[in-house]
Each structure stands twice: as C-alpha cells, then as structure tokens.
Amino acid sequence: MALQGKLSFPQRYITTHDSTGKSVLDTSIPSAAPYHVVDDVMDFAQCYVTQGFPTKLSGDADLKTYQEFLANPPGLSVSNGTVLRYVDLAPGGSCVMHRTVSLDFGIVVEGEVELSLDSGETKVMRRGDVCIQRATMHAWSNTSDTDWARLVFVLQPCGKLEVDGGEVKENLGGMEGVRPSS
Numbered sequence: 001m002a003l004q005g006k007l008s009f010p011q012r013y014i015t016t017h018d019s020t021g022k023s024v025l026d027t028s029i030p031s032a033a034p035y036h037v038v039d040d041v042m043d044f045a046q047c048y049v050t051q052g053f054p055t056k057l058s059g060d061a062d063l064k065t066y067q068e069f070l071a072n073p074p075g076l077s078v079s080n081g082t083v084l085r086y087v088d089l090a091p092g093g094s095c096v097m098h099r100t101v102s103l104d105f106g107i108v109v110e111g112e113v114e115l116s117l118d119s120g121e122t123k124v125m126r127r128g129d130v131c132i133q134r135a136t137m138h139a140w141s142n143t144s145d146t147d148w149a150r151l152v153f154v155l156q157p158c159g160k161l162e163v164d165g166g167e168v169k170e171n172l173g174g175m176e177g178v179r180p181s182s
Contacts, residue, residue, distance in 0.1 A: 075172075097139040099135060108129050
C-alpha cells in the first residue's frame with residue numbers, strides 16, 4: 001500500500017543560473033519529487049542526490065568538530081564539511097539577498113515563505129516544500145503578517161563554480177553578525 005496521498009505532496013524547487021549569470025529556477029526536472037514505494041508503512045521521495053564526500057565518524061571526530069564550531073561558529077557554509085541549521089523568520093520578516101558558495105537543501109517546516117532570486121523570479125513555498133539552492137543569489141521572506149516561519153537547511157560544500165566565464169563568489173549581502181565562510 002503506497003502512502004502517497006496520505007500527506008501533502010511537497011514540491012521541490014532547484015535553482016540554477018541563466019546564461020547571464022542570474023539566478024533562476026531550473027525547469028529541466030519536475031518540481032514534484034518522485035515517490036518510490038518501499039513497503040506497507042513507508043514510501044521514499046528522492047528529493048536530490050549527490051555523490052562523494054566522506055565524513056569521518058570514527059573516534060567521534062564529527063562530534064569534536066561540532067563542539068569546536070559551537071565555541072567558534074562558522075560562516076554560512078564550511079568548505080570541507082556540512083552545516084545543518086534552522087532559520088526562523090518573524091512575521092513579515094525577510095533576509096537580504098545573499099549567496100552561499102555551497103549546495104543547500106532548504107525545507108519549509110512551518111509557515112509559508114517566498115524565495116526571491118536576483119533575476120526577479122519568485123516562488124512561494126509551503127510546509128514540506130524543498131529548495132535545492134545551488135550557489136545562487138537569493139532571499140527569503142515570511143509571507144505571513146502574524147505567524148513565524150521556520151526553514152531547515154543542510155549546506156554542503158561545492159567545487160569551484162563558474163558561470164558565463166566568471167567564478168561565483170560568496171556574497172553575504174551585508175548580513176550583520178555573519179562571518180565569511182571558510
């Protein structure tokens with residue numbers, strides 16, 4: 001018995017760059033992640049997959065690294081590791097347009113948010129929707145004037161990115177209190 005349809009069907013939005021280097025939504029892959037029936041009590045939705053990048057778990061190496069970052073927080077991303085964080089947006093709140101040089105998975109877990117790209121393209125995302133943010137200029141806005149919104153992000157390093165012959169660099173957009181990424 002497939003469970004698809006028992007819960008809302010989240011949409012997945014993947015960002016990319018157009019030929020001028022502006023951020024746009026990719027249209028080569030449908031926004032609906034395909035479901036794969038696993039067994040009678042669980043289905044999988046394959047939202048995005050990459051290959052490579054071993055993380056060292058032996059000797060609790062990852063826990064020690066995390067403790068060091070708790071004492072000395074990183075920038076938005078880490079060039080040789082991953083970052084898992086959640087972001088809460090106040091009612092009507094938004095963040096500045098910015099770019100991480102990373103591959104980010106963003107999931108709306110509460111509320112409704114609008115993703116804005118530097119091309120002017122926007123997409124309203126609801127609970128359960130996923131954005132695969134691929135080093136593009138973007139901003140987030142909470143569409144509600146009364147309720148908070150929460151997103152969960154997993155940021156992963158990416159190789160050097162070139163668009164239209166130029167290297168893409170991190171751009172914090174003037175975020176206060178955020179260090180450049182390592």
